[in-house]
Amino acid sequence: MVVLTAEQIQKFEDEGYLLIPDYCSSALCDEMKQCMEGVVEEQLDLTTHPKCVFTTYQAADAQPDAHMMTNYFLSSGDNISFFFEDGAFDDQGILYENWCCQRPKP
Numbered sequence: 001m002v003v004l005t006a007e008q009i010q011k012f013e014d015e016g017y018l019l020i021p022d023y024c025s026s027a028l029c030d031e032m033k034q035c036m037e038g039v040v041e042e043q044l045d046l047t048t049h050p051k052c053v054f055t056t057y058q059a060a061d062a063q064p065d066a067h068m069m070t071n072y073f074l075s076s077g078d079n080i081s082f083f084f085e086d087g088a089f090d091d092q093g094i095l096y097e098n099w100c101c102q103r104p105k106p
Contacts, residue, residue: 053084
């Protein structure tokens with residue numbers, strides 16, 4: 001079990017995240033990625049998905065906290081929900097193949 005130091009706890013409280021080097025092995029990370037690829041393949045239907053893009057910054061022309069205003073976001077707390085990063089879709093709204101690994105930078 002990992003025991004966090006007071007400094008780590010404070011960093012998490014200040015910044016909202018904490019990196020823990022070597023928390024799990026590369027093999028375990030690969031296994032988790034493979035598992036999530038299966039979840040995405042089985043559960044993500046882009047014909048009905050709202051294609052929510054989640055960002056932590058605000059574009060100049062966007063409404064404040066626009067992602068938080070969607071029902072999809074508000075009801076995502078107790079289930080597996082899919083949110084995308086900027087650049088995951090092309091200009092026609094088509095998801096780039098292998099977007100999580102090889103997407104072009106916006």
